Amino acid sequence: MLTVSEKLSAGNVKAAVRLLMSGEVFSQPSSKTLANLQAKHFPAFSDPHHPDAPTAVSVPPLHVAPPAVLKAILSFPPGSSGGPDVLSPTHIQKMVGDKSGGSALVEALSAFCNLVLAAKCPLEVALYFSGRHTIWTRREKG
Numbered sequence: 001m002l003t004v005s006e007k008l009s010a011g012n013v014k015a016a017v018r019l020l021m022s023g024e025v026f027s028q029p030s031s032k033t034l035a036n037l038q039a040k041h042f043p044a045f046s047d048p049h050h051p052d053a054p055t056a057v058s059v060p061p062l063h064v065a066p067p068a069v070l071k072a073i074l075s076f077p078p079g080s081s082g083g084p085d086v087l088s089p090t091h092i093q094k095m096v097g098d099k100s101g102g103s104a105l106v107e108a109l110s111a112f113c114n115l116v117l118a119a120k121c122p123l124e125v126a127l128y129f130s131g132r133h134t135i136w137t138r139r140e141k142g
Helices: 002-009 013-021 031-040 066-074 089-096 102-117 123-130 132-141
Strands: none
Touching (some): 066 089, 089 102
């Protein structure tokens, strides 16, 4: 159980025990499993390099304030996994807790979140948030 080992090495004993005690199993590949997954996820863009245009919305975008961003960062449990850059939530928690620059980092992260929420993030960057960059890279190679 590689996942249990990963949780233990990250110091997340609670998650490792939960995995060991769980009766859950991986789904078997089948047309039914595929249909269930497709029902839970948005369909792919018709052209992956030019996403479908969003419909007009009269509601202003969400806006997050620095205290809300800090609260979200601090809400990750110990041992949470990092993303493709291997930067874990624990790393970010330590950086925002730094007295010399933590508050400036929270301000910058809040501004970045608001840029993304306002749909003003460049497509090249947005692809990494949705995981589509990985999918497209695989499609191009395979």
